[in-house]
Each structure stands twice: as structure tokens, then as C-alpha cells.
Amino acid sequence: MLRTVKAALAVFSLCLGAAVSADDTPLDLKFAGALTFSDDGTLFVGDNYSGAIYAFDLTGATAPAQVMPVNIADIDIKLADVLGVGPRALAINDMAVHPVSAEIYVSVTRIGNFESAPAVLRVTQSGDIDLVDLGALTFQKQPLDHYPDQETTFRPRGLGKSPPEVRDLAKGNIRLSSLAIMDMVYHDGELFVSGVAFDNFLSTLRRVPVPFTGSQAAANVEMYHISHDQFETRAPIRAMSIHEIDGSPHLVAAYTCSPIVLIALDEIVDGAKIAARTIMDYGNGQPIDMVSYTSQAGEMLFLTNNSRSPHVIPVESLNGATAYTQGDLPRGGKSDLMPIMPVGDTGKAVMFDGMSLHIDTLGEHLFVSLTRDLYTGSLNMDSNFNSFPNRLHNLVAEFDFPQYYTDKAQ
Secondary structure (H helix, E strand, C coil): CCCCHHHHHHHHHHHHCCCCCCCCCCCCCCCCCCEEECCCCEEEEEECCCCEEEEEECCCCCCCCCCCCCCECCHHHHHHHHHCCCHHHEEEEEEEECCCCCCEEEEEEEEECCEEEEEEEEECCCCCEEECCHHHCCEEEEECCCCCCCCCECCCCCCCCCCCCHHHHHHHHCEHHHHCCCEEEEECCEEEEEEECCCCCCEEEEEEECCCCCCCEEEEEEEEECCCCEEECCCCCCEEEEEEECCEEEEEEECCCCEEEEEEHHHCCCCCEEECEEEEECCCCCEEEEEEEEECCEEEEEEEECCCCCEEEEHHHHCCCCCECCCCCCCCCCCCCCCCCCECCCCEECCCCCEEEEEEEECCCEEEEEEECCCCCCEEEEEEECCCCCCCCCCCCHHHCCCHHHHHHC
């Protein structure tokens, strides 16, 4: 039964105490971007358009008897059909798996009737898709301090002396505030948020207590970018995870093209300017998601990228890692083809058929991925074992010949 927001807030206040930030604020979500869950099922939704984070109460869910793989072909068509728009009028922004119910939540922007609107959809364990009625859920809202202005846009780049194309110029209409919330990680009663803030030292890490109290800490992050051979303060962290490194909790963070840095959590205090430890640069590309899982080799990070195969990094290998700074390596920019690259890489690229748009863990042994098929262009929701995260329908190898098993048995 649909409850009013005000009534819902009253219930939430009783559950969480009086220190809620939402008060009588109506739900005014303008953009559903980054998603993540707390351990017990609170769903956090990043709203880059209004500079706020929403926490929706989805606790109390029931765990399935067994987490099952979810595979849905043409998932974008099916999501769009639920919303009543065409698949080309649907932008998928993020995906996260409920830690208890193993249901899959997808944040989207739908375009229709001369306007765009946010939505969050849920894919159940049985593969059913429904629209999450966010207005019926109890929620808190945490506005961001130091939210960037709404006027500053990116600088278009062309190709040298060639005239820029329309799509190059279009970047000049994108506001920097669209990067206000890039990734969120829940850890031990706090929400860690990467993105940009308002000043010239843009790259920012926020630390928000959960349940929201209205307070937050914001620290600026500087890092040495090995392939660019410069210190950078503007580009935000795009994907991150929190782990015990060298005996204390650290944030493992991935930047665009593609340094990996470590930041001790106790450095993230309000007003700090942090110098992150750059321990790796595995080459150009733009990280999308970083998920942690456990394999026979221990705790691992599975890092996806819009230009590369996924990269698997053993967390253990980050202990005692060398930190690089300007002067430690030959000067100048470094392309992927230079012998020095990658630098400090302790992981390895792994086979992955197709391009993962978003990925998360599904239970103990599976990844669930929104994967673009490279041959058909279709977007599929695939569940793959994390020990071998692949579909095999596009591959023809020795194992696929009809004589293989007959000959092997002889």
C-alpha cells in the first residue's frame, strides 16, 4: 500500500532516531545515478542533478534459499518496455545487488514526452522486472556540501588540427556537476562518496555517517598520475573499494587511464587535502566498476573498464606496494606501448566476452553483468561464475568440435 512520504518519514524516524535530515522534504529525485547498498539493505542513490544522496529503506528483505543466476537477453528492451519508452530512450546509469534478497537494482534515465525522468528498476531472482516505487519507501536525503556550480562545463577536445565534430562540441554542454557523485561504498556505518566539489581542487572524497545526520566530511584528493607525469587534483575517483592494507583500512581507488591509488581512511577528514599513494598505472581507459570477491587465491578486486578487458588484482598484493611520485620514473607522458608501461601492476587482465557496462557480485560465486555483445550489439544481463566470468556462445575453440570428446575418450 502506498504510504505518504510524511508518514513514511515518521516511521523511519522512529526506527533511526530523531537525527534524520529529510524532515518534511518531499521526494524530489532528479537523477538516479550511482547505486550501492548497506550490509542490511539500505539503498543509496546518487542524484548528481540536485547534489544529494538518498537512502531508501529496503531492509527486512528475505534471503533466497539459494542465490540463482539471472540471465536476460536484451535487458535494455525489457527495462524500457516496463517504463513505456523505447530502448533508445533509456540510459542505464548503474546497477547494484541487494545483499540479502539478491535482487538486482538498475538506475536509469528515461526520456519521453519532452522530458527526462529518473527511475530505479528491480530484477528479481526469477527474472521478473518491476519499477521500484521510490515514493512509497521511507527515505533520508543528504544534500552535498560544496556542490559544484551549474554553469561550468567541460572543454571540448578535437583531434589536433582537424575541425571538431558535433559530438566533440557536445561535451561543451556537459556540466562538471554531472561528476559530483561517481561512486559510493558503504563501510562500517559510513558512506564514502567520490566525485567533484566546487573549487579548483575538484577531486573530492566525502564521508557521510549512516543513518544520515546532516553532517559530512569532505576532503580533496591529489594524486600523481604516472602516464600523464603530473599531479592531478580535478579528475575524480571513478571506482573504489575498501580493504585492510598494511594493517589498516584503506580505500583502493581507480582513476581514468588508469592509476590505482591507496588512501588510508583515517586521512579522510573534513577539509583535508590528501596526497594519495599511487601504486599502479595499468594503462589508458576509463574504469567503470570495482567489485571485491573471494577466490581460492584469497580476496580479489575485479575492475572493469570501458576500453580494456577486466583486470583482477589480488588485495594481498597491495600490502607493502611501492608508491610512485614525480621523479621516480622517466619524465614525460607514457603511452600503453612504451616498455615501462604498465607500472607497478600486480594484477592481470582476464578473458571476458563482450563489454561489461556494469557489474556486481551476485551471491558468493557469481558476477552479474550488463554486457554488450560485440557481435550483435545486444545488451544482456548475464550471470557468470567469478572463477571464469564468461559466456561461451560466441567462442569456437577446440572443445567445440564434435570429435573432441570422442577422440579424447580413445
